[in-house]
Amino acid sequence: MQSGQATIQDKALDADYAAMTLQERLAYVSKGRKNPVFTTSLGIEDQVLTAALAAAAPHVRIVTLETGRLFEETVALIAETEERYGIEIERFRPDEAKLAEYVEQYGMNGFYESVEARHACCGVRKLEPLARTLDGADLWITGLRRGQSGNRSNAPFVEFDASRGLVKANPLADWDIEAIRTYVDKHTVPVNPLHARGFPSIGCEPCTRAIKPGEDERAGRWWWENDQKRECGLHVPETAEQSSHAAQ
Numbered sequence: 001m002q003s004g005q006a007t008i009q010d011k012a013l014d015a016d017y018a019a020m021t022l023q024e025r026l027a028y029v030s031k032g033r034k035n036p037v038f039t040t041s042l043g044i045e046d047q048v049l050t051a052a053l054a055a056a057a058p059h060v061r062i063v064t065l066e067t068g069r070l071f072e073e074t075v076a077l078i079a080e081t082e083e084r085y086g087i088e089i090e091r092f093r094p095d096e097a098k099l100a101e102y103v104e105q106y107g108m109n110g111f112y113e114s115v116e117a118r119h120a121c122c123g124v125r126k127l128e129p130l131a132r133t134l135d136g137a138d139l140w141i142t143g144l145r146r147g148q149s150g151n152r153s154n155a156p157f158v159e160f161d162a163s164r165g166l167v168k169a170n171p172l173a174d175w176d177i178e179a180i181r182t183y184v185d186k187h188t189v190p191v192n193p194l195h196a197r198g199f200p201s202i203g204c205e206p207c208t209r210a211i212k213p214g215e216d217e218r219a220g221r222w223w224w225e226n227d228q229k230r231e232c233g234l235h236v237p238e239t240a241e242q243s244s245h246a247a248q
Contacts, residue, residue, distance in 0.1 A: 145176075
């Protein structure tokens with residue numbers, strides 16, 4: 001598990017993960033890591049992981065990208081979660097100078113005008129802070145699930161993120177939304193009230209809407225764009241030239 005890319009992506013090891021409980025997965029994947037990091041968006045999946053990490057792997061750093069455009073409900077949930085589990089959620093914010101450059105070039109809400117402008121906004125508010133978040137990390141834990149969208153349907157439990165040079169773990173890859181909700185109810189995990197209002201996936205406020213019946217869980221993100229594979233670039237590269245496996 002601690003060696004290289006080939007070992008991490010071994011199918012037998014993937015089968016081992018499938019047989020583990022969530023807490024066993026977290027304890028196993030984080031064992032021996034010097035700087036493991038879990039990035040949370042405070043969505044329902046990430047709240048499940050936060051609860052499980054507090055019990056199974058409290059040495060894992062829990063961080064969030066405080067973009068400056070989050071819903072009030074999301075910001076309030078950060079403090080509620082910290083108090084509930086006796087933890088500290090580290091906040092990483094956009095670089096003020098880069099943000100000012102973006103606003104000067106595109107305007108505060110320029111992301112509605114073009115895909116280029118939207119990618120630039122995500123770059124300033126998410127990707128650059130994420131790079132700082134993962135600087136020096138040797139494990140990145142995420143809440144990716146295969147059922148979130150077709151674009152994530154092949155997400156592995158564990159992979160090597162070559163672009164960032166670290167191991168990336170998706171412990172909830174095989175969980176469906178009903179399993180997530182069952183865990184939340186059983187363990188009384190605090191969740192964002194926006195989920196009950198039709199927001200299964202919650203990002204920045206101006207870029208997120210409630211979904212319509214029959215839409216996938218991430219259809220409310222950047223809804224004005226036509227590309228059904230739209231992402232911000234945190235987990236799925238924006239350029240086709242990057243490998244398809246890394247895009248999972």
